[in-house]
Amino acid sequence: MLNETCYFEEPLDFMIIHYIALALSLIVYGISFYVLFFETPKHFSKYRNYLISHIFSGFLLDIVMGVLWKVTIVLPVPIMCSNTFISEYATIVFQLLPVCFAYTGASAISLFVFRMEAVIVHRTEQTFLRKVVKYIQYAFYVSIVLVVIGTVLIYPDLKYQKDYKLKMEKRFGTFKPYMWCDNCFFCNFDSLTFRWFFYVAVVAVVLGGFTGGFAFHVTVQALKSVSSNLTAKTRATHRNYLWSISLAAAVHVICIVLPLLGILQTINFIISLSEFRFFPFILTLVIQEHGAISTVIMFMTNNLLRGALKKMFWCEKLVATVENSGANIIVS
Template sequence: MLNETCYFDEPFDFMIIHYIALSISVIIYGIAFFVLIFKTPKHFQKYRNYLAAHIFSGFLLDFVMGVLWKVTVVLPVPIMCSNTFASEYAPNVFQLLPACFAYTGTSAISLFVYRMEAVIVHRSEQSLVRKFVKITKYAFYVSIVFVLIFTILIYPDLKNQKPYKMKMEARFGAFKPYMWCDNCFFCNFDSKIFFAFFYVAGCAVILGGLTGGIAFYVTLRALKSVSSRLTAKTRATHRNYLLSLTLAAAVHVLCIIIPLAGFLSAINVLISLSEFRYFPFLLALVIQEHGAASTVIMFLTNNLLRKALKKLFWCEEILPTMENSSQRRSTIVA
């Protein structure tokens, strides 16, 4: 059990922003799932399931980062501290993050591969590039297995950090009492296992990006193909789905890769910017809330989902019925 010296006072403005952002995200996810389940047509069902799985990955990451971990980076000391009901298990919660990121990446890649297969379903040839997508996809899955294995192996480096904290204290100055507790820890790059963990995670990111990128290229090339038997309307629909998915994926890339690079690879930059007290907080908030932002982008850019939203909020299905009823009453009165 953590004692009272392990807890610290968080800035009040940070708490307000955090809970406002978390509340908005919950509303966004609730609306998204309601629209996907009840407001989309039957022919959209299979793709809807992929979308729902992907959106749930964002919700899961929000819950882990915003509720279970709720990290605070105490600059100029680049240490990550948790101050929630699960603070005692902060190292274990941190181990959930790679699993969440793996889930997000896997669901995003599945969406790109599904879009590729949906476009070229009527083409019998197995192109070399299409086969390469399958190879890189399975290579990505294998890399995810290794990431999860190393996630388990790094637990001692997260839990037993007294020697590393002593080294960091000599570098950054005296620590506050709560920083010596288990709810506060560093990314221990002195450990070969910890370094290997990030190396394998980086390889997984590259393989995932390669798979999604090639699937995007194959889909786009098929849509532009003269020999394609798709109608102009169907092509336009596929292009819209692909554009929506690409923009949503871009949000993931920008809002995960860049903040993580800031946390893990640019500690000196973080310290130099420590005079701006919101900087590390905003980086964590961007990672936490990026799933909701990606969901909003997807719903606004996908024509079918945008129309479903309009029906939900503007009651387009009800208004014609009300107008018809009014006309019938007017006829009876006349």
């Protein structure tokens, strides 16, 4: 159990913004799940399941970061401190984050591969790039397994940091008493195990990016090559779905990868901005809430989902899409 010296008073404005953002994101997820379960046509069910899995990954990250961990970065000391009802398990909660990120990446890639397969089914030949996508996807899954193994192995580097904190105290100045507790810890890059974990995570991100990028390219090329076999509305539907998930994926890159690079790799830059007290708070908030942002963009750019939202809020009849006119199998 943590004693009273391990708890700290969080800034009131941070708490207000945090809970408002968390409440708004929960509303977004609630509406999204309702629409996907009850307001979309039955022929959309297979693709819908992929969307539900992907959106759930954002919801899960929100819960882990916003409720279970609720991290505070106390600049000018770049230490991560948790102050929740399970703060004594802060290191374990931190280990859940790579798992959440891996789940998000895998679900996003599955969306791109599903769209690729939905279009490529109209072609009899097996393209070279299609095979490349499959091989890189398998490599990505292997890297995810290694990341998960790494999250277990780095536990001692997160839990037992007395020596490392002594070193950091010499660099950043005297710590406050609560910073010596287990609910506050650094990313220990002095550890070979932690560096190995970090580099494997970077490899996983790169492999995931290549998988999604190649799948996107194959889908676009396949749409062009089979255009004579598809109606204009069917091609438009495929393109709409593809661009919708592409924009949603861009949110993940901007709101996860960039803030993580800011927190993990540019500590000196962060410390130089330590006078702007909202800077680390904004970085963590962006990572936490990116799932809701991605979900909103996906619903606003996907014609069928946008129509389902209108049906729910304004009781409009869902406009029949091209899937209803004989193209069900290729989009769902």
